Amino acid sequence: MRLVLQLTLLPILAIALLLGACKQATQKTDQSRAKTSARTSGEPWWKEAVVYQIYPRSFKDSNGDGVGDLQGIISKLDYVKSLGIDMVWLNPIYASPNKDNGYDISDYQNIMKEFGTMQDFDALLKGFHDREIKVFMDLVVNHCSSEHAWFKSARSSRNSPYYKYFHWWPAEKGKPPYRWSIFDEKGDAWEYNKATNSYYLHYFADAQPDLNWENPQLRQEIYKMMRFWLDKGIDGFRLDAIAFCSKDTTWQPLPAEYNGQWGMYYASGPYLHDYMQEMNREVLSKYNVATVAEAMGDVERVMKFVDPDRKELNMAYYFEAIDFGYLPNEYKMPNPKGYDFVAWKKIYAKWTEAFSKKGWGTIYLANHDQPRMLTRWGNDSPEFRDAASKMLSTFILSMRGTAFYYYGDEIGMSNIKFDKVEEYNDIELLTNYAQVKAKGGDLKRFLEGMKISSRDNGRTPMQWENSENGGFGAGKPWLKVNPNYTSVNVAAQEKDPKSVLNYFRKMVQLRKKERTLIYGDFTLVDAENPSIFAYTRSLEGRTILVLLNFKAVEAKVNIDGLDLSKAKVLLGNYPDAKAINQLKPYEALVLSL
Numbered sequence: 001m002r003l004v005l006q007l008t009l010l011p012i013l014a015i016a017l018l019l020g021a022c023k024q025a026t027q028k029t030d031q032s033r034a035k036t037s038a039r040t041s042g043e044p045w046w047k048e049a050v051v052y053q054i055y056p057r058s059f060k061d062s063n064g065d066g067v068g069d070l071q072g073i074i075s076k077l078d079y080v081k082s083l084g085i086d087m088v089w090l091n092p093i094y095a096s097p098n099k100d101n102g103y104d105i106s107d108y109q110n111i112m113k114e115f116g117t118m119q120d121f122d123a124l125l126k127g128f129h130d131r132e133i134k135v136f137m138d139l140v141v142n143h144c145s146s147e148h149a150w151f152k153s154a155r156s157s158r159n160s161p162y163y164k165y166f167h168w169w170p171a172e173k174g175k176p177p178y179r180w181s182i183f184d185e186k187g188d189a190w191e192y193n194k195a196t197n198s199y200y201l202h203y204f205a206d207a208q209p210d211l212n213w214e215n216p217q218l219r220q221e222i223y224k225m226m227r228f229w230l231d232k233g234i235d236g237f238r239l240d241a242i243a244f245c246s247k248d249t250t251w252q253p254l255p256a257e258y259n260g261q262w263g264m265y266y267a268s269g270p271y272l273h274d275y276m277q278e279m280n281r282e283v284l285s286k287y288n289v290a291t292v293a294e295a296m297g298d299v300e301r302v303m304k305f306v307d308p309d310r311k312e313l314n315m316a317y318y319f320e321a322i323d324f325g326y327l328p329n330e331y332k333m334p335n336p337k338g339y340d341f342v343a344w345k346k347i348y349a350k351w352t353e354a355f356s357k358k359g360w361g362t363i364y365l366a367n368h369d370q371p372r373m374l375t376r377w378g379n380d381s382p383e384f385r386d387a388a389s390k391m392l393s394t395f396i397l398s399m400r401g402t403a404f405y406y407y408g409d410e411i412g413m414s415n416i417k418f419d420k421v422e423e424y425n426d427i428e429l430l431t432n433y434a435q436v437k438a439k440g441g442d443l444k445r446f447l448e449g450m451k452i453s454s455r456d457n458g459r460t461p462m463q464w465e466n467s468e469n470g471g472f473g474a475g476k477p478w479l480k481v482n483p484n485y486t487s488v489n490v491a492a493q494e495k496d497p498k499s500v501l502n503y504f505r506k507m508v509q510l511r512k513k514e515r516t517l518i519y520g521d522f523t524l525v526d527a528e529n530p531s532i533f534a535y536t537r538s539l540e541g542r543t544i545l546v547l548l549n550f551k552a553v554e555a556k557v558n559i560d561g562l563d564l565s566k567a568k569v570l571l572g573n574y575p576d577a578k579a580i581n582q583l584k585p586y587e588a589l590v591l592s593l
């Protein structure tokens with residue numbers, strides 16, 4: 001009897017010991033991670049986080065070479081903390097020849113020379129963690145740089161051990177079947193390579209060859225690299241262009257059903273989700289970290305990444321709302337007639353509804369791939385910039401989904417609106433300009449459109465103060481500082497309790513205080529209203545009403561169906577709200593009912 005007991009107990013004991021050891025191991029790395037601050041037991045911290053995105057090239061230059069760097073960010077840690085945010089997402093800081101500003105990585109385990117050293121990175125991570133701020137890194141693994149050692153070897157010979165790390169079409173089979181490239185002057189994703197007499201695939205620029213995920217050895221290299229950063233204690237990844245990683249390597253002609261929708265086709269690779277599940281099993285599940293997918297595609301495609309039952313990733317961006325209002329079949333050309341506001345609201349309603357059943361979404365109006373939110377979705381005229389900035393911050397921080405907020409938006413930075421193509425730096429703009437030019441298109445019209453939509457508008461240096469270069473750094477900045485830095489800057493707004501910056505801080509605090517703003521159900525109110533975005537968020541008997549006027553004129557909203565008898569203003573961007581159902585230009589009102 002005793003023997004039986006011992007025999008059955010022994011394996012249990014062994015398992016318990018093992019479990020203890022595993023726990024200790026994860027606890028060790030988790031200690032170096034920032035403290036978890038989820039206030040709702042059982043819910044993961046990342047649902048409640050407010051994320052602040054830093055574009056390192058443009059945040060703060062510490063050594064006067066005109067390029068932002070890690071020491072620059074370190075010098076602003078207390079500022080970032082003062083915003084009240086929980087997590088920072090850093091755009092790529094890895095070694096890179098910078099054809100696409102770090103999205104072309106030549107060494108995944110080293111820091112870009114201009115940004116600093118690994119010691120600087122460790123100090124930066126510690127600096128954030130000491131302030132209880134988590135850190136997300138960009139993971140750019142659909143492609144690498146043509147300067148990466150793997151590609152340099154691969155392109156030298158078909159016998160290179162790295163040849164199969166990339167996708168090739170042997171020239172003896174003739175021309176490869178057409179694939180669209182996003183940053184190529186000819187729009188062609190196959191580039192001929194003489195030494196191997198074959199074409200390599202690049203969905204982005206020819207300096208960004210696509211990695212061959214169909215090769216298990218390549219996937220293991222990526223997982224190893226991910227562990228390197230996770231073992232340092234970072235808190236998660238933003239997975240760049242990840243929806244494109246799996247390819248149909250039988251290279252059939254583009255199926256007719258995807259006519260004109262290359263993005264949708266690229267996001268439909270045959271083994272995409274097998275790879276995500278493998279990555280989760282082998283890497284992510286071993287750490288207490290979070291992930292966000294840059295996920296092209298429709299609801300059905302995007303949902304697959306974040307449906308928790310599938311064990312892939314945690315959150316996803318979607319593009320339907322942010323890409324809204326451009327002319328069809330033209331590169332980011334804003335419709336001169338503006339955009340259909342009612343239809344735009346319904347896009348948000350559709351995705352929010354989908355994520356309320358399964359998975360988890362994100363809310364953002366800008367990032368390094370977008371123009372400034374104030375210019376694109378608000379109004380950057382001197383008269384309205386203040387109200388419109390505050391209104392847009394209210395939107396991001398009162399919607400359902402993890403809030404992603406872009407550096408500079410907290411002070412209402414706006415598009416720089418370059419006149420000349422020479423002033424631009426961005427490969428996306430330059431290659432698309434070349435395409436328009438090659439086709440004999442209207443370059444003036446193109447440049448006018450780009451004043452609204454181009455990415456460099458969102459990449460100009462941070463405006464810290466009213467001194468040379470806006471306090472970004474002593475040297476000539478890599479991209480021009482917006483001349484409005486003299487009035488739009490952090491120092492001026494710190495002093496003014498009513499500034500855009502201080503409003504943003506208040507709105508962050510409100511979101512933190514109100515679980516309803518995080519988990520509450522979302523319902524559109526007065527959905528057909530052509531000026532006002534109105535919705536309620538409700539949770540456990542508490543209802544919050546959000547009213548946002550997206551137009552430059554006063555507008556009425558129909559809230560007759562709601563009980564306003566106990567309505568109380570929680571926050572608003574005008575000193576005195578006139579009447580709840582009549583909003584001033586760009587007015588924002590958050591009320592508890």
Ligand code: GLC
Pocket residue numbers: 100103104140204240241294368369
């Ligand atoms: C993603 C990045 C973008 C980059 C592209 C290629 O869309 O956000 O900045 O240019 O991927 O890596």
Ligand code: CA
Pocket residue numbers: 061062063064065066067068069114
């Ligand atoms: Ca620098």
